Amino acid sequence: MTKLSSLIAGIIFGLGLTISGMVNPTKVLGFLNVFDAWDPSLMFVMIGAILIFSPLYFIFKRKSRPIFAKIFIIPSNKNIDKNLIIGASMFGAGWGLVGLCPGPAFSAISLLNINVYLFVLVMIVGFYLGKLFQTKSR
Amino acid sequence: MVIINFTPLSAFTGGLLIGFAAFLFFVFNGRMAGVSSIASDSVLKDHNRYDNLLFLIGLIIGPILYSFSGKEIESIITNSLPLLILGGLLVGVGTKIGNGCTSGHGVCGISRFSIRSITATIVFILTGVFTVLIFGV
Numbered sequence: 321m322t323k324l325s326s327l328i329a330g331i332i333f334g335l336g337l338t339i340s341g342m343v344n345p346t347k348v349l350g351f352l353n354v355f356d357a358w359d360p361s362l363m364f365v366m367i368g369a370i371l372i373f374s375p376l377y378f379i380f381k382r383k384s385r386p387i388f389a390k391i392f393i394i395p396s397n398k399n400i401d402k403n404l405i406i407g408a409s410m411f412g413a414g415w416g417l418v419g420l421c422p423g424p425a426f427s428a429i430s431l432l433n434i435n436v437y438l439f440v441l442v443m444i445v446g447f448y449l450g451k452l453f454q455t456k457s458r
Numbered sequence: 459m460v461i462i463n464f465t466p467l468s469a470f471t472g473g474l475l476i477g478f479a480a481f482l483f484f485v486f487n488g489r490m491a492g493v494s495s496i497a498s499d500s501v502l503k504d505h506n507r508y509d510n511l512l513f514l515i516g517l518i519i520g521p522i523l524y525s526f527s528g529k530e531i532e533s534i535i536t537n538s539l540p541l542l543i544l545g546g547l548l549v550g551v552g553t554k555i556g557n558g559c560t561s562g563h564g565v566c567g568i569s570r571f572s573i574r575s576i577t578a579t580i581v582f583i584l585t586g587v588f589t590v591l592i593f594g595v
Binding site for chain 2: 321322323325326327328329330331332333334335336337338339340341342343344345346347349350352353354355356357358359360361362363364365366367368369370371372373374376377380381383385386387388389390391392393394395397398399400403404405406407408409410411412413414415416417418419420421422423425426427428429430431433435436438439440441442443444445446447448449450451453454
């Protein structure tokens, strides 16, 4: 059953990314272009998402277990370490270069753009490289 | 600074849907809807692989469903090939090392009031803004 809820959550997530305009790299870059011609829209995407998820998260995490799975998996790492800062900086740089982050990159696969396929492919290579880096630094 | 292309209503509506999807994934699967982790786990780990792959397939179906409404979906990439590859690599490596992206840290993490995620979000937005400042749109 977790497969079904994964698919449905993914579809609604993808719809949200589409309606909000996040699947358009040019719009995302407009949000990051604060000092020139700024498009503040994406701030409203985050506000909307947090406004829904945050209260529901705090209400439902008190339940003993999720509906389909056995346990809640909530990130326990609270360390603000080198990896977090380096990783977030690299991600921000890549995001600022192209205007795609992982969610919209996958959603944009449906828009049949060869550039998106290349981006997703390289991103997956990046996951492997990142994992290598992580194991080395430990 | 000038404000252009501002679409607060559609942005907010899309955001509500993203938040609701994150809620569904949490309340049914007990997990955080962080796309970079879902995507990297789907290739790097066996555990929950089909859940992860189906979530990603869902992400791809989303825009297709939207297109039935008859509206155009705008998506323009203007990068040269080397910059596109560099960008993809940085996003892949960075989200793996930093354990999250716009959804995992930005939406789910901030919603949980995680200082770690709030820090990550500030860092990637600042470096994103800085990158656009240097390379342009």
